[in-house]
Each structure stands twice: as C-alpha cells, then as structure tokens.
Amino acid sequence: YYYSTHNFTPFKMVYLWDLQNRDMKFRTILLPLFLLACIFSACETESYLFKERKTLSPNGWTNQDSIQFQFDIQDTSQLYALLLDIHHTTDYSYQNIYFNIGTAFPSGKRLSQRLNIDFAEKSGRWYGDCNAQNCDLSIALQPKTKFVEAGRHSINIAQFSRDSLLGGINALTFKIQALSPEGE
Numbered sequence: 001y002y003y004s005t006h007n008f009t010p011f012k013m014v015y016l017w018d019l020q021n022r023d024m025k026f027r028t029i030l031l032p033l034f035l036l037a038c039i040f041s042a043c044e045t046e047s048y049l050f051k052e053r054k055t056l057s058p059n060g061w062t063n064q065d066s067i068q069f070q071f072d073i074q075d076t077s078q079l080y081a082l083l084l085d086i087h088h089t090t091d092y093s094y095q096n097i098y099f100n101i102g103t104a105f106p107s108g109k110r111l112s113q114r115l116n117i118d119f120a121e122k123s124g125r126w127y128g129d130c131n132a133q134n135c136d137l138s139i140a141l142q143p144k145t146k147f148v149e150a151g152r153h154s155i156n157i158a159q160f161s162r163d164s165l166l167g168g169i170n171a172l173t174f175k176i177q178a179l180s181p182e183g184e
Contacts, residue, residue, distance in 0.1 A: 048176060051175045052173065053173040055170065056172070059165075059167075069154070073153055079179040080177065082145060085136055088135055088169050089168045090132065092167075096116055097161060098117075100160045101157050104153065106152055114160060
C-alpha cells in the first residue's frame with residue numbers, strides 16, 4: 001500500500017493488467033447480460049395476431065359514430081381471445097358504458113350485441129390501470145373463441161348511452177390473441 005499526501009488515505013496501486021482483467025470480465029460476463037436484459041425489456045410479453053388503437057375526438061364520442069376494426073382470419077381451427085382496451089379519463093361521468101357491438105363475417109352474415117361494461121365500483125374506485133388523469137381498462141370480449149369463417153371480418157363498436165355526445169373516452173384498442181393448444 002502507498003499513502004497519498006492528501007489526508008493520508010491509503011490506496012492500492014492499480015496496475016495495467018488489473019484494468020485489462022476487469023475489462024475482460026466486463027466484456028465476457030456483464031456486457032452480454034446487459035444486452036440480454038435490454039432485449040427482453042424491449043419485447044412485449046404478449047404477441048397479438050391483430051392489434052389496433054382508434055383514438056376518439058377530444059370533443060366527445062357521438063352515438064352516431066362507430067369505431068370499426070377490420071382483420072383477416074385464416075385458421076378456423078385456432079382458439080382466439082378477443083380483447084378490448086378502453087382508455088378513458090378519470091373525469092368520465094359514469095360508472096359504466098353500454099356498447100352496441102356489431103360483427104360482420106366474410107359471408108356477409110351480421111350479428112349485433114349490446115354489452116354493458118363497468119368502469120368503477122359502486123364506491124367510485126376505478127377498475128383498470130389508472131393514474132391521476134387516465135385509466136386503461138382491459139376487457140376480454142371473448143376469452144376463448146373460434147372463427148367459423150376464414151377471411152375478412154369486421155367489428156363495429158358504437159356507444160349506446162343516454163348522452164348523444166359522450167365525453168371522457170379517449171381511445172379503444174381491439175386485440176386478437178392466438179391461444180396455445182393447452183388453453184383448450
């Protein structure tokens with residue numbers, strides 16, 4: 001050990017081969033681990049066959065306007081999950097929302113269904129992932145389903161509330177996830 005002339009703090013002399021040895025350890029162990037961590041943190045944990053986000057007008061969503069998602073399905077033997085993410089403000093005026101959901105199949109057949117989705121508990125606590133201004137609520141429209149027809153499908157979502165202009169809904173994201181065979 002050598003002593004510096006400043007405050008008599010002991011220090012160890014660092015030799016050039018120590019620096020090279022540490023640099024080699026960094027390159028062979030730490031650098032690959034760091035790169036793997038970066039790659040895995042950048043990857044989305046779930047992959048979707050289809051994912052599309054539609055942003056609504058900041059002025060509100062009229063009951064005349066519907067949101068349309070079009071997608072192609074080729075494998076009719078595959079199980080799928082149909083998911084909807086609703087992005088809304090914490091200023092949204094109601095505890096729930098009603099949707100009219102229309103499905104158009106490649107053959108031209110159409111189905112329609114009314115759906116009530118709760119946004120909050122009766123106490124007013126929001127469901128979903130919320131911060132001070134916005135909430136993201138994920139809903140499984142169909143947790144396990146098969147498509148009976150291959151080809152171009154269309155989903156139309158319209159708000160069906162007592163207000164002709166509904167404020168507080170920022171966007172809708174429709175996702176289709178192919179489920180693994182063990183999900184059957």
